[in-house]
Amino acid sequence: MDNLEIIGLIAAALTTSAFVPQVYKAWKLRSTKDISLTMYLVFLTGIILWLFYGIQIGSLSMTIANSVTAVLSLIIIMLKIKYK
Template sequence: MDTIEIIGLVAASLTTSAFVPQVYKTWKTKSTRDISFTMYGAFLIGTILWLYYGIYHNSLAIILANAVTGILVVCMLMLKLRHK
């Protein structure tokens, strides 16, 4: 694995893991009042497009980051719908 791919994987890990505390807090408190459904909806569409882009270019960092981020975003949207 070359250096640039390692940098991409580290960046993907950091940016993706940044969502975990928000998902956990929302799940724990069941408070979604300050969560924007529109923002997360747009973010999900962007994440899906980035995932497609990563698959097209066979980029492990982009694929992993956006697959995991997509799952976290879907969790947030589900929590938002469940705890209105």
């Protein structure tokens, strides 16, 4: 695996795991007033398309990264709806 692919994997890991602290904060504080529901609905739609794209081109890293990001975004949407 060349260096550029390693950078791609690190980038995917960062942009995916980034949502964990937001899930934790929303869950711990039980407060999501400042979080934009529109953002996460639009973002989730885009992530689902990226997931479809990744599956079609047979990219395991895109498939894994976007699956995890989709789940985390869905959790944030549910916390947002629950704690408005």
